[in-house]
Amino acid sequence: MNAYKLDESAPRCLECGDPIPYGRSDRKYCCDKCRHRWHNRETRRLHRRNARIIGILEKNYGILEHLLKIGVDSVLKTDLVQMGFTLDFLTSCRKVGRRMVCRCFDIRYEETESQVRNLSFDRFSLDGED
Ligand SMILES: [Zn+2]
Helix, strand or coil, rough: CCCCCCCCCCCCCCCHHHHHHCCCCCCCCCCCCHHHHHHHHHHHHHHHHHHHHHHHHHHHHHHHHHHHHHHCCEHHHHHHCCCCCCCCCCEEEEECCCCCEEEEEEEEECCCCCCCEEEEEECCCCCCCC
């Protein structure tokens, strides 16, 4: 009589860590319950990450929008950081000639080593909007 022997080289379930003793060699989960748990947790993790990033962008936008509303179009980066601005979060940035032109949603600005300048609303039309 042969005893069942677990193949130690069998892939392990991403959710519970149990070996996956049968099935396709690229199986990642031991059962549907583990597959659903893993995917639900991963989806929640991605939503939290995206919400955190959107939150930072919205805060940056609010700071720039406030500056524009009070008539400020140039500001030192150190002052922006003091206001709670996170410099690395923007929605686009590209080199135009020798200038670095960046956007946070529809606010456009130029970035230098020490300054954000020429702040302006850059109203643009998105498909489906006026
Ligand atoms: Zn499992």
